[in-house]
Amino acid sequence: MTTTALPRWIEVRVLAPQGWCELVAETIAIGPCTTVAFGRPSLATEEAPDGFDFVRSFIPAHADTAFVRARIREALRALPETTGVDDLKDLDLEFRPLAPEDYATSWKKSWKPFRVGRLCVIAPWSKSTPRATDLVMRLEPGGAFGSGRHATTRTCMKVLLDRVKGGERVLDAGSGSGILGVTAALCGARSVFGFDVDPNAEPYSNELAANNNVAKLCRFKTAGFESLSGTRGEWDVVLANIYSDIIQSHAGDLRDALSPSGWFAFSGCPSHHADPTRTTILAAGLRIDEERVRGRWHTFVGARGR
Amino acid sequence: MAKEITGKIKLQCPAGQATPAPPVGPALGSYGVNIAAFVKQFNDATRAQQGLIIPVEITVYKDRTFDFILKSPPASVLLKKAAGVESGAGNVGTQIVGKVTRKQVEEIAKTKMVDLNARDMAAAMKIIEGTARSSGIQVEG
Numbered sequence: 214m215t216t217t218a219l220p221r222w223i224e225v226r227v228l229a230p231q232g233w234c235e236l237v238a239e240t241i242a243i244g245p246c247t248t249v250a251f252g253r254p255s256l257a258t259e260e261a262p263d264g265f266d267f268v269r270s271f272i273p274a275h276a277d278t279a280f281v282r283a284r285i286r287e288a289l290r291a292l293p294e295t296t297g298v299d300d301l302k303d304l305d306l307e308f309r310p311l312a313p314e315d316y317a318t319s320w321k322k323s324w325k326p327f328r329v330g331r332l333c334v335i336a337p338w339s340k341s342t343p344r345a346t347d348l349v350m351r352l353e354p355g356g357a358f359g360s361g362r363h364a365t366t367r368t369c370m371k372v373l374l375d376r377v378k379g380g381e382r383v384l385d386a387g388s389g390s391g392i393l394g395v396t397a398a399l400c401g402a403r404s405v406f407g408f409d410v411d412p413n414a415e416p417y418s419n420e421l422a423a424n425n426n427v428a429k430l431c432r433f434k435t436a437g438f439e440s441l442s443g444t445r446g447e448w449d450v451v452l453a454n455i456y457s458d459i460i461q462s463h464a465g466d467l468r469d470a471l472s473p474s475g476w477f478a479f480s481g482c483p484s485h486h487a488d489p490t491r492t493t494i495l496a497a498g499l500r501i502d503e504e505r506v507r508g509r510w511h512t513f514v515g516a517r518g519r
Numbered sequence: 520m521a522k523e524i525t526g527k528i529k530l531q532c533p534a535g536q537a538t539p540a541p542p543v544g545p546a547l548g549s550y551g552v553n554i555a556a557f558v559k560q561f562n563d564a565t566r567a568q569q570g571l572i573i574p575v576e577i578t579v580y581k582d583r584t585f586d587f588i589l590k591s592p593p594a595s596v597l598l599k600k601a602a603g604v605e606s607g608a609g610n611v612g613t614q615i616v617g618k619v620t621r622k623q624v625e626e627i628a629k630t631k632m633v634d635l636n637a638r639d640m641a642a643a644m645k646i647i648e649g650t651a652r653s654s655g656i657q658v659e660g
Contacts, residue, residue, distance in 0.1 A: 222541045224541065232637050232642065232646045233646060233649070235531075235574075235593050235650070236594070236649065236650050239595055240653075242531075242572075248537070248538075248541075249530065249531040250528070250529070251529040251530070252528065254545075255545075255549055270542075271540070271541040271542055295652055296649030296652050296653045297652055298645070301649075311541060311545070314544070314545075316539040316540065316541070316548055316554060317539040317554060317555065320544075320547065320548040320551055320552060320554050323551035353556075354553060354583070360582055360583065363522075363582055
């Protein structure tokens with residue numbers, strides 16, 4: 214698509230006294246555009262002076278007429294009189310044309326594929342060509358869930374790539390986007406069960422599994438640790454990339470879920486929580502074989518037995 | 520794990536009708552946020568309120584994920600509701616379309632206190648009263 218085909222917009226920018234931004238927004242949102250933004254237009258724009266904030270509305274270029282601009286000027290000019298508030302006199306008003314851009318797709322430019330070992334994580338629209346020996350995960354980035362770039366997620370993914378041999382039954386406690394469960398399935402796990410209390414997680418992770426052709430191996434559910442009740446030693450791999458206080462309070466449940474010959478990876482633990490988390494894991498009758506540290510995040514890998 | 524916040528974006532969008540057009544596109548795009556995902560989630564969350572303008576505060580994290588909270592409706596909407604009128608005055612300054620009591624102004628000021636960034640209740644009430652006058656709504660008492 215050429216830039217000439219893209220719609221053009223005019224930004225209507227007012228520097229308004231804080232507290233009055235809503236009313237100013239209503240005043241300048243005239244015509245076809247009713248959406249308004251508050252705050253600094255970009256990181257390159259100077260901060261508004263103390264006590265003021267930017268209020269911005271937008272007019273499509275085809276509707277940007279002298280008449281519309283006059284209406285906005287007049288409405289702003291009338292504000293001190295209609296409100297009885299002198300603070301609203303002589304507000305700075307600017308009309309700025311924006312460079313044409315396809316906003317529905319331009320944000321995608323900032324998303325680059327990334328690699329964890331031989332696993333290449335790419336967006337569905339990515340044109341990158343993975344190596345023949347790569348595992349490939351297609352992931353729609355930037356929604357409510359992480360995109361696998363967090364240190365704890367990457368470490369867990371690397372642990373899975375290093376340790377999954379094929380045929381394992383995997384439990385993912387606090388599965389979120391499902392990225393770890395799907396990684397395990399791509400690595401050859403026989404089955405994956407993930408649960409998360411966030412109701413948005415289940416559809417997102419099921420879609421991720423489907424998009425990566427492992428839906429038959431994966432089951433994700435909206436649930437908490439109660440979903441483990443009655444299960445003992447069923448899982449060859451137990452993953453928990455969650456808040457470390459939850460790991461601490463459910464260390465016993467996680468241990469019980471682990472098969473006698475299985476292994477675990479617990480992550481999401483910041484440095485200042487590492488000591489109590491380590492102590493709790495050991496006290497639960499688990500053994501720590503490895504502690505991987507990435508930035509300030511600790512990941513504990515181990516098995517049953519002291 | 521606690522996620523690092525890289526930005527907060529405040530918008531007002533028509534319920535159920537947000538689009539990637541400005542300001543949504545440039546505001547979120549500058550942080551690398553999935554604009555289509557926000558538009559879909561916002562529209563799903565506000566579909567039942569079609570016809571209203573909904574203030575929304577979006578928090579963007581370092582991994583470019585986001586979440587958002589819907590804020591209280593604009594003061595003018597609350598005032599019209601309190602006054603029992605459909606729309607504000609066409610001829611502001613000369614036309615009175617409805618009335619609210621000082622008590623109602625105080626209630627609205629309480630609701631809007633955080634959003635208005637007002638330093639105290641008196642300042643918040645002054646803003647609500649000004650908004651009422653600007654909408655052709657008279658404050659009684």
